Amino acid sequence: MRALHLTSHDLQPKIAILDTPTPQAGEVAVTIMACGLNFADLLMMEGRYQDTPALPFTLGMEVAGTVESLGDGVSGLSRGDRVAVFGGQGGLAEQGVFDARRAVRMPSAMSFEDAAAFQIAYGTSHLALAHRAKLQAGETLLVLGAAGGVGLTAVEIGKLMGARVIACARGAEKLEIARKAGADHLIDAQSEDIREQVLALGGSDVVYDAVGGDQFTAAFRSCKPEARILSIGFASGEVPQVKANHLLVKNLTVMGLYWGGYLTFAPDILTGSLAQLFSWYEEGRIRPHVSHVLPLERAMEGLELLRSRKSTGKVVIRTQD
Structure with missing residues (x-):
């Protein structure tokens, strides 16, 4: 398999021909479609992720495909089932073997591309907003990086939960995508002062930050008393440093x-969140935004789209010809 x-x-990943894996006890083999x-x-x-696997390994954290075979002791799944899997690695391949407990059946109307774009982005935003920040209807939610993979889902879910959503992104094109996802107010991070505009x-009750750096600082300074700030990621490459005395003064x-x-x-908690999200999908209340679908041989091009922030929503790789 490829x-x-x-x-x-220190080297770029490359397309390699590997042996097709065989599932062991408790595992499921999946023909990966996306x-x-x-x-x-x-x-x-770069070896900088908190869950970076030991070398060598195949990249790709979340997949969608069909069950090919089952290891000993696996129940609840059958050959041919359409499943989405968060495996953490091994997804950018034509086949993969994963812990069967991580395989969830896809809604019947869901495409493989939607399923591959779904779990991490929507799961992160739903757990962050509903479970961690406990966002309430009528509160003001500020989303940084609002046109990115997780940011766009935060706009969508925040609006679905009844919040007033302020979307911050770079440029008119990305802001228009955030507006279509439900944003009530738009801030251009390239030309506007985030703190001043918020x-x-x-001010904001909840900040959803997948960017870090200067945007975190500006958002921090625009919070209402008792605001909650969600640290999701650091797309800017800069990890914010928080002064505890500032938290104290504003009760943040x-x-x-x-x-x-x-x-x-x-x-x-994660399983319950995904069940809610799949239900919303089936009801037509959420729908992944996929800006690019590329074949496996162009996977590095897809990763560069993420690095350069030229994509919106998700980039999905089709792994079968």
């Missing part, structure tokens, strides 16, 4: 959210 394989953090790209893939390439709108809360971690310490 796979985008990484052998060294794989969603994530910023974490770029960090894994304060003019009354900064909280982190790593979606994949819930698989280890609270899988029921």
Whole structure:
């Protein structure tokens, strides 16, 4: 089978021909149809992600495909089932073997591209807003990086939960995508003062930050008393440093959210969140925005779209010809 394989953090991953894997006890083999790209893939390439696998490994964290075979002890799945899987690695390949507990059946009307773009982006935003920040209807939500893979889903889910949503992104084209996802107010991070604009709108109750750097600082300074700040990621490359005395003065809360971690310490919370999200999808209330669908041999091009911030929503790789 073909796979985008990484052998060294000092070298670019390349398409390699690998043996087709066989599922062991508790595992499921999947014929992969599509794989969603994530910023974490770029960090894994450099060895800077918190869950970077040991070398060598195949990139690709989330996939959609059909069950090919089952290892011993696996129940609840059958050959031919259409499933979405968060495997953490191994997705940019024609076939993969994953922990069967991570395979969830897709809604019947969901395409493989939508399923591959769904779990991490929507799962992160739903857990962050509903479980961690406990966003309430009528509150003001500020989303930084609002046209990106997770940011756009935060706009969509925040609006669905009844919040007033302020979307911050770079340029008119990206802001228009955020507006179509439900944003009530738009801020151009390239030309407008984020702090000034948010304060003019009354300040924010919840900040969803997948960017970090100067945007975090501006958002921090525009918070209402008792605001909650969600630290989701650092697309800017700069990890913010928070002064505790500033938290104290404004009674602010900064909280982190790593979606994949819930698989280890609270899988029921993650499973319940995904069930809600799939239900919303079936009702037509949410729909992934996929800006690019590329073949496996162009996976590096897709990753560069993420690095250069030239994509919106998700980039998906079709792994079968």
